[in-house]
Amino acid sequence: MGGDAGSPDWRLVPGALAVWLAGLAGLLVHWVLAIVVGGVAVVLGVVHLRHTKRMPVIRAGWPLVACGLLALCPVAWRVREAANDPLRVAAAHEAVVELRVEVAERPRKLRASGFGAMPSGVRSVIIPATAEGSRVLLFAPVDQWAGLLPGQQLVAGGTLGAAEPGSLTVAVLRVRGPPAEVTDAPAWQVAAQGLRAGLRQASSVLDEESAGLLPALVVGDTEGMVPSVDDDFKAAGMAHLLAVSGANLAVVCVAVLFLVRLTRVGPRGSAVAALLALVGYVVLAGPEPSVLRAGVMGAIGLLALALGRERSALPALAVAVIVLVAIDPAMAVSFGFVLSVLATAALVLVVPGWVDRLARRRVPRLLAEAVVVPAAAHLATAPVVAGMSGQVSLVAVVANLVAAPVVAPATVFGLGAALVMPVFPWAAEWLVRLAGPEVDWLVVVGRWAARVPGAAVDWPSGWWGGVALALLVGGLVLGLRSRSTRVALGVAVVVAVLVLLPVRVLAPGWPPPGWAAVACDVGQGDAVVLSTEDHERAVLVDTGPDPAPVRECLDRLGVRRVALVILSHLHADHVGGLESVLADRSVGAVAVGPGRAPEWAWRQVRAQTAAAHVPLVSVTAGQRMAWPGLTVEVLAPQGEEERTETDGTAINNRSVVLRATTKAGRVLLTGDVELAAQAALLTGRTDLAAEVVKVPHHGSRYTAPDFLAAVGARIAVVSVGGGNRYGHPSPHTLTALTRRGTHIARTDRDGDTAIVAGPGGPAMVFRGDPRPPRR
Structure with missing residues (x-):
């Protein structure tokens, strides 16, 4: 097979698989297995060499021996070193340390969720780094750490924790305080950072959504991405456009090759020029794993072009796998690496045959390639994506097919803007404006695809799925x-x-007719929607831990205007989705109680409301607010602004407690109040009676039976995330409700839960449940 010019050259494939399998087995099981795999590969290669005359079909003996040796060293050796690293022992004991580290990648912002979120807030940063050759992961506050660049050295102090298994990372350092003894970043990193910042500045002439998308599309810079656009791209199967991949490098290299060929430079000179452009682009985008992976693949392909060996891309793919896993065995377990290899293999092995078949049926080759390329890539990667996400996208092929024609020109114009911005800002602005229509089109396609009913279907997650x-x-x-x-x-x-x-x-549609309140399924958090007579306008109490779930819930309900957002308290699982609500709908105001802790969350809420030009107001016990068909009373807490709480329980007990009077009855919304706040409500003789109660604190065990008895609800809704690490809801709380004859709904099992008016009082309707309302 290796000698047929028209067929793929498979000789390097067994060796590439051996190196990959060694890294995979060594990291996921034990480093000894990497040695076993390498030894078996060497033995098979030697045996094959001895029988080459009898087995001439695939002459892979020498490559298999070489790859077996690479599996033994460096792959097995690197995995063994990481497994026995002293920092792993210190992490197991949660030691408090100071480490001298070197930043390996640009800080990535992280949205924390849950009431136990880190003090750094909703947007902390994750920083991959090395400490004396050992890989560590820093979790740090965004304020002092987000501006670091790869190559900078510093001293970081904090508490060590165990790293995720199946990785070369040996420990996680939860940082305390700012970085110390910070060195200067390499000049080329500073220059690249300046170009990326220039592109963000130039993109500001576009609408907010497009201005955030263009830098992400060009160099993978998601700093300014609007959360709703990010969510739409994920739902539509277009998230790969937001990370630098082989597609970006292909666009850049093709553009350079086209320009160089116009000057009549030969193939080797053209390949060298494209290689220089590739290196420069990798520097600009940053040394992220996906960028390096794509860069190595592109460099090998260009080297083959320079040497005149264009016969097959399969050996280039195999060499890329061997080189990348040998240099960084962690690539073997990277989902991004798997997706990249599978997509490239599909393009090499499947696309040519499919295009030829369509061409024989008189389909124009350009149209055939446009259809086959996204289809083959999606089919090849769908099993991995399904195992990761538990969903199969039914619109990804069509969405990517419609989006594909504008990706290349938007990338070229955006890259040009980044390069000329330091010298000719006016030219950069015009290049951005040229990219504007293409980026606007991508936003529209992502939004359309994400809104298609049944755009994604559930599928078993994990390896078996x-x-x-x-x-x-x-x-x-x-x-x-x-x-x-x-x-x-x-x-x-x-x-x-x-x-x-x-x-x-x-089947009954959603939302059910006449819905009065809906507890949204937002995972481990709270978000309750209270309807007015005009169902397009509502009051929202809490926003859940993340932007996407609350936005999707409001979309399903058809709520376009939010008269008031009430944040019961400032823990991340109640305020994390506020940004998407402010970005996607007309919001009258955001209300908070007297609590102003944690401080990071208060700053975040103020910044988000100010950016959206939405008033931020305070509510306290005794206030009453009314809209047509809805009245909301504030029952607790009383008191002045409080900024000193640091304990999670104290913050929970400052939750705003509301009673909403709806056409389906009274609904008591309790935030996360625990025993002390519940006792204060009881001793204060507050009227708590309601037909429906949102169970405090996700059904935790800190819920007094006397409190539930005073409410006397017929229906109890527990807003909780499946498989959460807090053990919510508590069996004791559920038992106390059951003994009173209360009907229980749980968002982790029942999904979005609506309260509607029934003949004998309020009833529950679950989204997608064909059965009649339950009372």
Whole structure:
């Protein structure tokens, strides 16, 4: 096979698989297995060499021996060193240390969630670094740490914690305080940072959504991304456009090759020019794993071009796998690496044959390639994506097909703007304006695809889910080769449509008619929507831990205007989604109680409301607010502004407690109040009676039976995330509710839960549940 110019050259593939398997087994199981895999590869290579005359089909003996030796060293050696690193022992004992580290990658912002969020707030940073050759991960406050650059050395103090298994990272350092003894960043990193900042500045002439998307598209800089756009791209299967990949490098290299060829430079000179452009682009985008991965692949391909060996891209892919895993064995377990290899393999092995078949059926080759490339890449990567996310996107192929024509020109114009911004800002602005229509189109496509009903279907997550989908995809690809199988599949699709469509049409829609309140399924957090007579306008109490779930819940309800957002308290699982609510709808005001802690969250809420030009107001016990069809009373807490709470329980007990009077009855919203606050409400003789109660603190065990008795609710809603690490809801709390005959709804099991008016009082309706309302 290796000698046929028209077929792929497979000789390096067994060796690449051996190196990859050594890294995979060594990291996920034990480093000894990496030695076993390497030894087996060497033995098989030697045996193959001795029988080459009898087995001439694939002459992979020498490559397999070489790759087996690479699996032994450096792969197995690096994995063993990481497994026995002294910092792992210190991390197991949660030692308090000071480490001299070197920043390896640009800080990445992290949205924390849950009431136990780090003091750094909703947006902390993760910084991959090295400490005397050992890989560590820093969790640090965004304020003092977000501006660091790769190559800077510093002293970081904090508490060590265990790193995620299956990685070369040996410990996590939860940083306390600012960095110390910080050295200067390398000049080329400072220059690259300046170019990235210039691109963000030049992009400001576009609308907010497009201005944040363009730097992400060009250099993977997601600093200014609007959360709703980010969420749409993920739902539409277009998130790969937000990270630098081989596609970006291909666009840059093709543009450079085109310009150089106009000057009549030969193939080798053109390849050298493209290689220099590739190196410069990698520096500009930053030394992230995805960038380096794409850079190595592109460099090997250009080297093959310079040497005149354009016959097959498969050896280049195999060499890229070998080089990357040998240099960094952690690549072997990287989902991004797997996706990149699978997508490239599909383009090399599958796309040419599919395009030829369509061309023989008189489909124009350009159209055939436009259809086949995203389809093949999506089918090849779908099992991995399904195993990661537990979902299979049904719109990704179409969305990427529609988006593909504008990606290249937007990237070229954006890159040009970044390069000329330091010298000719006016030219950079015009280049950004040229990229504007393309970026606007990407925003529209992502939003459209994410809003398609059934855009993604649930699928078992984990390894088994990925394997199951891989078998299904493989069976479909093989089956479609047979005409009888294609007919059978067509009949099956028609039958499925005829059976499932009426079920979807006859099933009750969402939201249910006359809904009064909805507890949104936002994971481990709270978000409750109270309806006015105009169902397009509502009051929102808390926003959950993340932007996407609350936005999707409001979209499902058709709520376009939010008269008031009330934040019961400032823990991250109640305020994390505020930014997306402010960005996506018309908001009248945001209200908070007397509590102003934690301080980071208070600063965050003030900044977000100020940026959205939305008033920030205070509420306290005794206030009453009314809208058509809805009245909200503030029952607690009383007192002046309080900024000194630091304990999580104290902050919970300062939660705003509300009673909403709706057309379905009274709904008591309790935030996260615990025993002390509940006792204060009882001793203060506050009227707590309500037909529906949102159970305090996600159903924690710190809920007094006397408090539940005073409420006397017929329906209790527990807003909680599945499999959370806090053990919510507590069996004791659920038992106390059950003994009173209270009907319980849980968002982790029932999803969005609506309260509607029934003949005998309020009733519950669960999204997608075809059964009648439950009382």
